[in-house]
Amino acid sequence: MTTESEVTFLGLDLSTQQLKGAVVNEKLEIICEETVIFDTHLPEFRTNGGVIISKTNPHEITAPTIMWVKALDLLMDKLIVASVDFSKIAAVSGTAQQHGSVYWQNGAEKTLGNLDPSNFLHTQLATSFSIPNSPTWMDSTTKIECRCLEGAVGGPEKLASITGSRAYERFTGSQIARINTHRPDAFKNTERISLVSSFLASLFLGKIAPIDYSDASGMNLMDIKNKKWDQKLLDVCGPNLAEKLKVPVPSCTCLGNISPYFLERYGFNKDCKVVACSGDNPSSLIGMGLEKDWLAVSLGTSDTLFLWLSDPKTVLNGHILCNPLDPEAYMAMLCFKNGSLTRERIRNKHADKSWDKFDELLESTPRGNFGYIGLYFDVEEILPVAIGEHRYNKEGKKLSKFSSSEIEIRAAIEGQFLTRRLFAEDIGFQIGEGTKILATGGASKNKAILQVLSDIFGCPVYIQDVVNSAMIGAACQAKIGYSGKSGDVFSYPNELRPKLVCEPYKNSQDIYVPMVKRIREIFKTINS
């Protein structure tokens, strides 16, 4: 039996581009951290940014489910090499990209419960998925199914008031409906459907884990107030869906003990608990310890903005999710698809693939960029629904290119954050005297980018020492589920306390408030 002082927790993050894992101590300080990057560590799956874009349909964006399983095999090996003592881990939990879905073939749960500890997971689960490539959050193939979901309950507003969101292409309900209509045989052959987060929990549990409330609220299927599936919506998506999804559970629920496979293969303690996993944005909310007045801005593969919300409200351009810490509370969220990968593409083209050069060019241009505006949607954007490159001069004339790399770079970053601010204001987010931004995700290490964020929103930007708040959130979930107490039982260590990185320049609002108005006018033209 482990003593209190020896207890550790394992938190995993199965995000778009990589699988990360951290072992933390009781104070939530990181003892060991490892990463498996899909594109580079698992090149045999030929992903780009962790996903595969269909050659015949650019809106179809999937990821091989078995790649995620193999990534876990690899991560566990890395943790062995790092000398992690698995017997001290009291609980495991995880977080994952939201909305993506996993289709377990008939008989898969039996396989999952009888794994041979002398072999890898990926060799034993290779034939366990009825749909080998999981639809991801980046997919936007389900416009027809979205209209059906909205139609079933009386329109987008009604769907938003029930599920927290109008129908979105990437949300799991419409994705399941598409699988049902396009691949009926595979659907019939599907025993259970998991979200990526509950799939991760299942691997540790040795049986198919329930979906947690927070991630379930990203499916367009659950009533966010009573936390029950809406039968009318389930019926639109496929037969016997309640059976395939099972009943959702509160986030941070302790699901049971770790499976015999992990006990024997890695020497976990037989009492080690598996705690329900959640989506990366809800987990980030936990890892950030978000309080009132704070707006979280996650700059990962996607850019997301979110905040703690006490009462649900109906929003049409955004999402209301169940709060992972407080079953009575909610979180408001906005998601933008063209985040880091777009910044990276522009860096590669205009700054020799170097963030240092990118920052130098960004900082060499003035705030407001001489009136030039650039909007870059490499994949179909969520907010606004738009695709392609759109460049404008001060007079609003559309341009085919800008005259220099530095103008292009600033146009891209300003265009992104002006868009984020416009949609945040549209869902009622008010930037007041005390508003503070807490940034996280891969790009939050970039101070030049954060300065633009600060100037455009007109508020100070803070970061935590640990840029991956979702992974730390997962470790917190493990701790909460293990202790059976709610989130306020822990105090955050120094690395998780927000640290100020930039403040807005004095004249920034004179420049950017009119630019937000200009962007609104531009969207009327590129949207139609």
Ligand SMILES: Nc1ncnc2c1ncn2[C@@H]1O[C@H](COP(=O)(O)OP(=O)(O)O)[C@@H](O)[C@H]1O
């Ligand atoms: N110094 C940097 N400046 C800007 N962006 C960065 C920097 N370092 C990493 N990134 C971006 O971070 C992204 C990955 O962020 P991360 O939060 O780890 O992604 P995810 O969790 O979605 O897999 C990369 O696509 C990369 O473009």
Ligand SMILES: O=C(CO)[C@@H](O)[C@H](O)COP(=O)(O)O
């Ligand atoms: O679709 C959403 C949120 O609704 C995305 O935020 C995904 O959850 C992917 O997250 P990252 O990999 O970008 O962190």
